[in-house]
Each structure stands twice: as structure tokens, then as C-alpha cells.
Amino acid sequence: MTTPPDLLTRLNREDSAAPRITCYDDLPGPTAGERIELSGRVIDTWVSKAANALQDEWGLEPGETVRLALRPHWRLLYWAWATWSVGAAVELGDGGGASPELVVTDDLDRLVAGVPGVFVTRGALARSAGTELPGSTMDEAAELASHGDDFTALDEPDEDDTALLVAGERLTYGEVVPALTDAGVEPDSRLQLVDPSAETLLRTAVAVWAAGGSLVVHLGPSDPETVERRAQAEGVTAG
Numbered sequence: 001m002t003t004p005p006d007l008l009t010r011l012n013r014e015d016s017a018a019p020r021i022t023c024y025d026d027l028p029g030p031t032a033g034e035r036i037e038l039s040g041r042v043i044d045t046w047v048s049k050a051a052n053a054l055q056d057e058w059g060l061e062p063g064e065t066v067r068l069a070l071r072p073h074w075r076l077l078y079w080a081w082a083t084w085s086v087g088a089a090v091e092l093g094d095g096g097g098a099s100p101e102l103v104v105t106d107d108l109d110r111l112v113a114g115v116p117g118v119f120v121t122r123g124a125l126a127r128s129a130g131t132e133l134p135g136s137t138m139d140e141a142a143e144l145a146s147h148g149d150d151f152t153a154l155d156e157p158d159e160d161d162t163a164l165l166v167a168g169e170r171l172t173y174g175e176v177v178p179a180l181t182d183a184g185v186e187p188d189s190r191l192q193l194v195d196p197s198a199e200t201l202l203r204t205a206v207a208v209w210a211a212g213g214s215l216v217v218h219l220g221p222s223d224p225e226t227v228e229r230r231a232q233a234e235g236v237t238a239g
Contacts, residue, residue: 001159002177004084007209008044016041020214021205022234023074025122026195027220036074036124043078048151049144050082055154056147057138058102058116062087062157065165067100069093069110072201072219075120079104080202087157087173091165092198111137166199182207185238189213192231192239195221 011020017039025034038046054060066083068090070076083090091100094110103111104118108131111117117137119129126141133139157163159174171179185191185207193204195218208215216234218227230236 001174003157003163003173004081004177004206005047007177007206008040008047008081011209011212012040012044014212016044018214020209021074021077022214022216023219024217024222024230025219026222027071029122031122031124034124038074043081045149046075046078047081047085048149049147050079051085051151051153052147053118053138053144054082054086054088054102055151060086060088060101061155062161065089065091065098065100065102065162067091067093067095067103067105067112068198069103069105069107070120070198071106072196072198072217073106073120073122074217075106075122076198076201077205079118079120084163085151086153087155087161089162089165090202092202093166095165108133166202177206177210180206181210185211185213187211187213189238190216190234190236192216192218192227192234192236194218194227194239 019037020040020043022037025031066088068076068079080090099112099115103115105111106120106122118140119133119137121129121141128142129139157173161173162170163173163176164171180203189211191208191213216236
């Protein structure tokens with residue numbers, strides 16, 4: 001059984017310094033115009049910190065669910081991989097079934113009463129949320145850095161444990177990598193996404209990283225000339 005964390009481990013074994021995601025933020029707000037590029041090694045550090053938080057702060061384990069109520073962003077990816085690292089299920093969006101054990105969000109209105117949360121600040125250099133948070137909610141920008149850079153899971157998921165819940169679809173750990181791996185993605189592709197949904201970003205990251213490639217993501221609508229200019233500068237080969 002190959003899990004999403006196995007894909008990241010393989011990427012870093014092959015070349016941990018290569019860029020694996022480059023994000024341009026074209027959405028209105030304080031992060032507009034931001035460009036950030038993360039190597040596999042840096043992504044792995046973020047994943048480890050978030051996974052340690054999930055395991056140490058909330059005791060997340062296989063059979064439990066983390067709801068990622070996040071807009072598409074590079075931070076969505078490391079929270080998804082962290083959830084898979086502890087063997088729990090990623091639920092995208094606002095659910096519709098049973099309450100999750102934890103909600104990770106960039107919108108305070110999407111927290112769930114009685115459920116602990118993590119508030120994610122999108123800015124790359126943010127050091128606090130800059131706003132008052134409910135007592136049961138972690139300020140990711142202020143607190144996540146205190147967690148360790150290396151992660152060891154206390155338990156491993158079974159093949160039949162739920163890995164992903166999205167749009168009424170349930171994928172198990174035995175299914176998630178094969179289901180999301182797109183045979184049409186060429187090996188080592190530098191693939192471009194323009195204004196993707198959270199689901200598209202997550203699915204594409206699994207497919208591209210399984211093929212040893214990388215992503216260039218435009219967050220929000222971008223004019224064609226800008227997209228083309230960036231694609232040439234970034235060495236985009238697909239998308």
C-alpha cells in the first residue's frame with residue numbers, strides 16, 4: 001500500500017532541493033502579489049510540524065477525521081499530508097456528515113461549535129493571526145513553529161481506513177493514491193494550475209508528485225498574458 005506521505009518521501013529521496021510547488025497569489029487581500037516556492041524538503045518540514053501538532057495536541061489517529069475548510073493554497077497541501085501522516089481522514093470543505101475531530105480553516109466562520117480548530121493565516125511571513133481566536137482554536141502562525149521538524153507516527157492506517165472524503169466520495173488508504181494518480185501526467189512534469197478549487201489542487205498534487213514533478217499554481221483568476229509570462233519564466237511543461 002502506497003500512501004501520499006510515501007510519495008513525498010520518495011520525492012525527497014530522489015531530490016529534496018527541487019521545487020515541488022510554486023504559488024502566485026492573485027487574490028485580493030494582504031497576500032496579493034506574493035510568490036512562494038517550496039522544495040520537497042521544506043514541504044516535509046511543514047508536514048512534520050503539522051503532523052506533530054495533530055498527534056501531540058489532539059491525539060489524532062487512524063479512524064478520525066480532520067476537516068480542511070481551506071481555500072486553495074500551498075498551506076492546504078501540508079495540512080492534508082500531515083493528516084495522512086497520522087493516518088486520519090482528510091475531509092475537504094464543510095462536510096455534511098458527522099462532525100470531525102478537528103477543523104483547519106482560514107475563515108473563522110467555518111469553525112464548528114464544540115470542535116477544536118486551527119486558524120491558518122495565509123501570509124508566508126505571518127507570525128500571528130492578528131485577531132482574537134476562540135479558546136479551543138490554535139493560532140497556526142504563532143504556534144506551529146514550536147512543533148518538531150521530524151515526525152514518527154504512533155499508529156499506521158489500515159488499507160480499509162478512510163483517507164479522503166470529498167464531494168460525497170470516500171477513498172480508503174488502499175485506494176487514494178491509485179485513484180488520484182493521473183496516468184496522463186508525464187514524469188517530471190512542471191504542471192500549471194490557474195485558479196483551481198481546493199479539490200483540484202489536492203488531487204493534482206498527488207498526481208504530479210507521484211510522477212516526480214512539480215506544480216506552478218496561480219491562486220485566483222489571472223489574465224492570460226500574465227499566466228503565459230510566468231509559465232515561460234517557471235519552465236512550465238504542462239497545463
